[in-house]
Amino acid sequence: xxxxxxxxxxxxxxxxxxxxxxxxxxxxADYNQWRLDWFAKAREKGGWDVPKWxxxxxxxxxxxxxxxxxxxxxxxxxxxxxxxxxxxxxxxVLMAYGNAEQxxxxxxxxxxxxxxxxxxxxxxxxxxxxxxxxxxAVLSDDGSHYTVNGTKIWTTMAHIADWIFCLTRTxxxxxxxxxxxxxxxxxxxxxxxxxxxxTLGGAHSVNTVFITDVKVPVENRIGEEGKGWTYAKGLLxxxxxxxxxxxxxxxxxxxxxEQARTVKRGNATLLDDPGFRAKVAELEVDLMAAEYxxxxxxxxxxxxxxxxxxxxxxKLKGTEIQQRIQKLTVEAGGIYSAAWGGxxxxxxxxxxxxxGYLASRAYTIYGGASExxxxxxxxxxxxxxxxx
Amino acid sequence: MNFELSDEQKLLQDSVARFVQDNYxxxxxxxxxxxxxxxxxxxxxTMAELGWLSLPFAEAQGGFGGNQIxxxxxxxxxxxxxxxxxxxxxxxxxxxxxxxxxxxxQLSTLAPGVIDGSSQLTLAYAEEQARFDLxxxxxxxxxxxxxxxxxxxxxMVANAATATHLIVxxxxxxxxxDEQGISLFLVEAGADGxxxxxxxxxxxxxxxxxxxxxVRVGADALIGELDRxxxxxxxxxxxxxxxxAAEAVGCMEVLYKDTVAYTQEREQFDHPLSDFQVLQHxxxxxxxxxxxxxxxxxxxxxxxxxxxxxxxxxxxxxxKHMVGKTGIFIGENAVQLHGGMGMTEELRIGHYFKRLLxxxxxxxxxxxxxxxxxx
Numbered sequence: 001x002x003x004x005x006x007x008x009x010x011x012x013x014x015x016x017x018x019x020x021x022x023x024x025x026x027x028x029a030d031y032n033q034w035r036l037d038w039f040a041k042a043r044e045k046g047g048w049d050v051p052k053w054x055x056x057x058x059x060x061x062x063x064x065x066x067x068x069x070x071x072x073x074x075x076x077x078x079x080x081x082x083x084x085x086x087x088x089x090x091x092x093v094l095m096a097y098g099n100a101e102q103x104x105x106x107x108x109x110x111x112x113x114x115x116x117x118x119x120x121x122x123x124x125x126x127x128x129x130x131x132x133x134x135x136x137a138v139l140s141d142d143g144s145h146y147t148v149n150g151t152k153i154w155t156t157m158a159h160i161a162d163w164i165f166c167l168t169r170t171x172x173x174x175x176x177x178x179x180x181x182x183x184x185x186x187x188x189x190x191x192x193x194x195x196x197x198x199t200l201g202g203a204h205s206v207n208t209v210f211i212t213d214v215k216v217p218v219e220n221r222i223g224e225e226g227k228g229w230t231y232a233k234g235l236l237x238x239x240x241x242x243x244x245x246x247x248x249x250x251x252x253x254x255x256x257x258e259q260a261r262t263v264k265r266g267n268a269t270l271l272d273d274p275g276f277r278a279k280v281a282e283l284e285v286d287l288m289a290a291e292y293x294x295x296x297x298x299x300x301x302x303x304x305x306x307x308x309x310x311x312x313x314x315k316l317k318g319t320e321i322q323q324r325i326q327k328l329t330v331e332a333g334g335i336y337s338a339a340w341g342g343x344x345x346x347x348x349x350x351x352x353x354x355x356g357y358l359a360s361r362a363y364t365i366y367g368g369a370s371e372x373x374x375x376x377x378x379x380x381x382x383x384x385x386x387x388x
Numbered sequence: 389m390n391f392e393l394s395d396e397q398k399l400l401q402d403s404v405a406r407f408v409q410d411n412y413x414x415x416x417x418x419x420x421x422x423x424x425x426x427x428x429x430x431x432x433x434t435m436a437e438l439g440w441l442s443l444p445f446a447e448a449q450g451g452f453g454g455n456q457i458x459x460x461x462x463x464x465x466x467x468x469x470x471x472x473x474x475x476x477x478x479x480x481x482x483x484x485x486x487x488x489x490x491x492x493x494q495l496s497t498l499a500p501g502v503i504d505g506s507s508q509l510t511l512a513y514a515e516e517q518a519r520f521d522l523x524x525x526x527x528x529x530x531x532x533x534x535x536x537x538x539x540x541x542x543x544m545v546a547n548a549a550t551a552t553h554l555i556v557x558x559x560x561x562x563x564x565x566d567e568q569g570i571s572l573f574l575v576e577a578g579a580d581g582x583x584x585x586x587x588x589x590x591x592x593x594x595x596x597x598x599x600x601x602x603v604r605v606g607a608d609a610l611i612g613e614l615d616r617x618x619x620x621x622x623x624x625x626x627x628x629x630x631x632x633a634a635e636a637v638g639c640m641e642v643l644y645k646d647t648v649a650y651t652q653e654r655e656q657f658d659h660p661l662s663d664f665q666v667l668q669h670x671x672x673x674x675x676x677x678x679x680x681x682x683x684x685x686x687x688x689x690x691x692x693x694x695x696x697x698x699x700x701x702x703x704x705x706x707x708k709h710m711v712g713k714t715g716i717f718i719g720e721n722a723v724q725l726h727g728g729m730g731m732t733e734e735l736r737i738g739h740y741f742k743r744l745l746x747x748x749x750x751x752x753x754x755x756x757x758x759x760x761x762x763x
Binding site: 122125126127128129132153154197198199200202206263264265266270273274275276327330331333334335336337338339340341342343345346347354357358361362364365366369370371374 | 514516517519520521524543544565585586587588589590591595597655656657658664666667716720723724727728730731732733734738741742745746749750753755758759
């Protein structure tokens with residue numbers, strides 16, 4: 001056992017820090033231009049614009065330790081905004097199951113951040129039980145195209161997306177996991193209506209997408225008809241492992257401590273308050289463990305082994321920790337956390353706290369509710385056989 | 389031993405419940421929240437006509453002569469509807485101070501307006517440096533001739549935008565955190581030097597930052613004894629906590645019942661969600677904690693109705709701790725069990741949850757009262 005970073009790893013970390021420093025956003029500059037330039041420069045570094053892509057598709061081919069360093073550094077740096085749907089979710093599916101023509105057609109624009117994608121998975125009747133989806137795709141008699149009808153819900157950023165990757169039902173005669181087909185189609189066309197859903201924090205990021213008689217050429221089908229569930233399952237794994245956010249939580253907890261130090265409590269500060277301090281300490285303990293759980297998971301991946309049982313708890317623990325940090329931020333703001341609109345009142349951090357906390361309640365719902373994740377761990381990791 | 393409401397209290401309960409049923413579905417409430425004032429003048433008039441605004445005042449002042457138990461009956465029903473009108477600010481906070489400390493002249497001037505709804509009271513007690521401590525007061529009131537001049541800043545004042553009279557805690561002697569030396573003053577809306585900056589809170593209600601710059605008031609503006617305002621303020625805060633706890637219990641009941649209903653309708657994995665034992669147990673926990681809150685609400689309210697005693701104080705601390713903790717537990721789980729739908733503004737779940745979050749922060753949160761209880 002050895003957790004020291006090697007000289008090469010330390011040099012890599014310095015290089016990453018240097019890159020972030022040299023290419024930081026300068027106030028007043030055109031944000032969009034800076035964003036595109038940033039990704040172009042990251043690309044010149046040898047695939048830093050697509051860290052998780054394999055080398056044959058232009059990725060950097062980092063070791064797991066290098067990925068870990070990248071994640072740690074990105075947690076503190078101010079990176080350009082980016083959506084995960086194209087880069088992190090569709091691209092791996094295209095690489096694994098798309099044909100050469102589809103890869104050439106879609107991957108370059110995804111990489112250049114030219115096309116925004118959204119994910120058409122959940123439906124009003126299919127949430128954590130995603131496989132029960134009903135959006136229908138019917139192949140034309142001549143086999144040239146599908147006609148798609150149905151409703152997708154919780155579609156993040158559908159209102160700015162150019163394209164959607166969408167799970168559709170082409171056959172409902174067998175098991176519900178069978179008969180699902182993975183289609184790609186443009187969002188800006190007749191037959192697609194996007195309706196905003198305003199969530200508790202007052203934000204608009206998710207939508208309902210109504211799809212009516214939308215024609216999709218068969219060239220836009222990934223892999224075989226009816227095999228979409230297999231492709232999607234791999235993708236969900238990508239989504240779930242990306243959600244733990246341990247490095248970001250470590251930074252967020254430090255920030256929370258700084259904020260608590262600014263809140264007066266008699267002659268001391270809120271951070272000296274025994275009740276508050278104990279909750280912060282419990283979080284620190286959990287994060288110390290979670291950081292090593294993540295490292296153990298990385299180490300087994302670096303040895304080429306399948307992800308160990310420790311990987312399965314990362315999303316659950318990670319999201320629970322994120323929620324607890326958000327909740328403590330609300331507590332730290334005291335009554336000022338209630339203010340909503342108007343001029344900022346009370347401590348400066350109090351304003352964003354409540355919105356962040358409310359939004360964080362979704363962390364244990366999306367990407368598979370925590371209760372369902374625990375069912376999966378019970379079955380696949382603990383090997384418990386259930387009659388239900 | 390009897391936990392039954394009196395016939396009179398049952399009538400009151402029915403009357404508030406009917407009002408909520410007629411006027412407070414989510415759509416109607418959302419429309420009111422979006423208005424500038426944030427509540428309905430018509431509803432306010434109705435509340436006056438039904439006699440609710442007279443609840444805590446003595447019969448001699450034209451009131452109902454009610455105590456904390458009567459207020460609990462009303463607040464629980466208002467909680468079930470997430471009612472927006474400033475009953476709490478005016479009839480709980482304001483009246484709690486007047487009842488205990490105002491002299492006859494002040495009462496006969498103020499009570500009739502509060503009772504008929506033409507006047508609205510609120511209590512401006514919070515200051516930023518104080519966090520939840522009522523006795524941490526830096527706003528000052530300096531003697532000036534036969535009156536006083538007030539200076540300072542009061543925070544998160546409930547419904548100050550529409551209040552006609554603000555009751556302000558100010559330091560007349562002693563150091564920043566001395567209980568001795570705090571006095572209570574009546575300041576009329578629109579007074580010279582008074583500025584009120586109002587904004588919505590996350591639960592759809594309204595609050596204000598209130599600034600006092602050389603606000604001059606007469607000797608008759610002093611409520612109660614000079615320098616001895618703290619016990620009154622503290623007793624008013626206890627009344628406020630009891631009322632908020634009753635409101636919270638109303639919110640919790642809606643949340644756990646809605647969750648039980650939803651999980652029986654919503655099917656996933658070819659079963660209603662309610663078939664899953666892990667969810668059944670979670671809902672049983674929500675229900676258990678709700679019932680515990682109701683028990684502690686009764687205990688604290690009954691003790692407080694006997695008088696401002698040390699036992700009542702201890703029960704109030706216990707209650708506010710439990711209500712804060714349980715409200716968030718029930719709210720978070722109601723959202724979790726509703727899945728994505730629970731995260732939207734379209735269902736009422738989230739709105740009750742937000743109210744419970746604010747209730748936890750009002751008059752000291754769960755941690756604060758646990759420490760007070762243990763002290």
